[in-house]
Amino acid sequence: MKFGATLGKWLDMPVGTTRWTWRKFWADTSLAYLFLLPSLAVIGLFSLYPVVKAFTLSLTNYFSPRVPAEFVGFQNYREILQDPLFWKSVKNTAIYVVGTVPITILLALGIAMLLNRKIHLRAFYRLAYFVPYVTTAVAISMVWAWIFHDQWGLLNYMLGWFGIPAQKWLLEPKWTMFTICVLAVWKGLGYTVVLFLAGLQNMDRELMNAARIDGANENQVFRHITWPMLSPTTFFITITAVINSFKVFTELFVMYGGRPGPLREGITIVFYIYEKAWDDHVMGYASAAAYILFFMVLAVTVFQFWYARKRVHYS
Amino acid sequence: MQENAVAGSPVWRSVKAVLTHVLLMFGAIIMILPLYWMVATSLKTYPETLAYPPKFIPSIPQFINYVDAWYSQTHFARYFYNSFYVTIVTMVTEVIMTIFASYAFARMKFLGKNILFGLFLSTMMIPGEVLLVPNFITITKLNWYNTYAAMIVPFTVSVFAIFLLRQHFLQIPFELQEAAYLDGAGHTRFLFQIMLPLSRPPIATIALLKFIGSWNAFLWPLLVTQSAELRTVPIGLMSLMQDEGLKYHIWMASATLAMIPVLVVFLAAQKQFLESVAKSGLKG
Incomplete structure (x- = not known):
């Protein structure tokens, strides 16, 4: 009885729970587990177990079943941290994160603010900006490879209108991360616009109008009302965008025909893991690299939560 | 009077409106241009693709390119079949599993609920790419290498989808559940007769998200399949790119073909879809 009372309190059961409601509770518990069993099995096998498995693998020299x-202990980790190619992949991934996330957020916020009023064609604009997001990565990377073509590409032709000389976008390593960032911003912009637009439309307009009547100009309204009120949306977008950009792979792989850029200069962390595991077949080593990626993403996310603590305002 | 104080004079307002449209239209053209360029190139002749300055409108649309693209790869029909098969089975399975899991988390009291839900949510913080190697080993151990199951089963659960549908289920009044209970309906009947008919929009969104994600998937299907009989459209495209040399009009026709299913599905449901995406951000 004592146990029942404690359990009931912990489970938030009503006071004076009878034997009959307990019976229903246990019946519900078994039914709930029946409902959850398939999902639980898949999550367990393909999301939770591999987190542990990747770590144990990373401490071995596993390469074939x-x-x-x-x-081998932490040998793999030591080797990775001494591998210049790994550091190059970290650098390129960092360039990609810095080269896509802030620009996407700024552009998307601007577009969302333009769209956040009664204007004609709003549905059309929203759709036009969003379509790239649903395109097939492999197909659209082929299209961009064609646009970036140094001789017959659309980009060099259009830059010619402004007197900018043709560049060898896909052949010179200095442009590799640039081309990937352009593609990524183009593809991800509309998603961010839609999220910002929802955040803006969810805001209380009375407050802004009141401030305007009190003589605040548009800049002041934005800085002191819109931006702080939008901070939860901005925070959510930043967190997910950063986590996603750490995973950059497919666009690079396709645009450069399966290689990490010309002269392998554009290698990213996931590409490094891919090559180690499936070209060199050192899967223990690749797992260690994956774990380092995991910790980097975790550290950056924790940092963002810490940084946002005082700057995000949940109403 | 008050309107003017807020929005400025009528002249300034119309200048602003025009400027807004100019900016937005410029952006929209840039967003659409790559897709337009893909379709335009796909309808050109080979010499036309290499013309300089490039032609924005093909002189005579070469629809035959699509036939050529389809037959350039002997397996293209097979790739489409595989993609549809994997996508639809993954989607249907995911929707069914998501409905049951979301219902349990939203509407049932059971032992270990909070711990389990926390465990589910925590998996959203793990970048999937970190798990490639151990999951690949699991697939080989299960003897699933080079099977449909390898491409389907790991993607039948999306914690994000469970989260989304649970939020929706939580908003349906609890009084309905009590009334149904007094009428003798248990959880299963309540779920199917009352909750589901009220939840068509979020379920459609979940299905659509999975359709797009599954159709576009590349890295995992590439890793777990080997034979051409099992490969999906994105992987077939990739190999086309390595085979075909410089025939850009055929590439672009193939790319267009590969994208038609997702674009059609997206355009058919875009309004509903964009609203759900917007909502997902508000809750995060």
Whole structure:
């Protein structure tokens, strides 16, 4: 009875729960687990178990299911941290994060603010900006490779209108991260616009109008009302955008025909993991690199939460 | 009077409106241009693709390019079949599993609920790419390498979808549940007869998200399949790019073909879809 009372309190059951409601509770518990069983099995096998498995693998020299793996401690981690190619992949990934997230957020916020009023064609604009987001990455990377073509590409032709000389976008390593960032901003912009637009439309307009009547100009309204009120949306967008940009792979892989850019100069962390695991077949080593990626993403996310603590205002 | 104080004089207002449209239209053209360029190139002749300055409108649209693209790869029909098969099975399975899981989390009291829900949510923080190697090993151990199951099963659960549908289920009045209970309906009947008919929009969104994600998937299907009989459209496209050399009109026709299913599905449901995406951000 004592146990029942404690359990009831913990489970938020009503005071004076009878034997009959307890029976219903246990019946519900079994039914709930029946409902959850398929999802739980998939999550367990393909999301939770591999987190543990990746770590144990990263401490071995595993490379094939047929060869018994040996425990090597933190050897893989030591080797990765001394590999210049790994650091190049970290640098390129960082360039990609910095080259896509802030620009996407700024452009999207601007577009969302323009769209956040009664204007004609609003549905059309929203659709036009969003369509790239649903395009097939492989197909659209082929299209961009064609646009970036140094001889017959649309980009060089259009830059010619402004007297800008043709560049070898896909052949010179200095442009590799640039081309990937352009594609990523183009593809992801509309999604961010839609999220910002929702955030803006969800705001209380009375407050802004009151401030305007009191003589505040548009800049002041934006700085002191719109921006702080939008901060939860901005925070959500930043967190998810940063996590996603750490995973950059497919666009690079397709645009450069399966190679990490010309002279391998555009390698990213996921590309590094991919090459180690599936070209070199050092899967223990690749797991260690994956774990380093995991911790980097985690550290950046924790930092963002810490940074946002005082700057995000939930009403 | 008050309107003017807020929005400025009528002249300034119309100048602003025109400027807004100019900016937005310029942006929209840039967003659409790559897709337009893809379709335009796909309808050109080979010499026309190499013309300089490039032609924005093909002189005579070469619809035959699409036939050529379809037959350039002997397996293209097979790739489409595989993509549809994997996408639809993944989508249907996911929707069914999501309905049950979301209902349990939204409407049932059970032992360990908060712990389990926390566990589910925590998986959203793990970048999927980190799990590629262990999951690949699991697939080989299950003897699923080079099977449909390898491409389908790992993607039948989306915690994001469960979260989305749970939010929706939570908004349906609890009085309905009590009334149904007094009428003798248990959880299962309540779920199917009352909750589901009230939840068509979020379920459609979840299905659409999965359709797009699954159709566009590249890295995982590439890793777990080997034979051409099992490969999906994106992977077939990739190999086309490596085979075909410089025939850009055929590439672009193939790229267009590959994208038609997602674009059609998206355009058919775009209004509903954009609203749900917008809502997902507000709750985050």
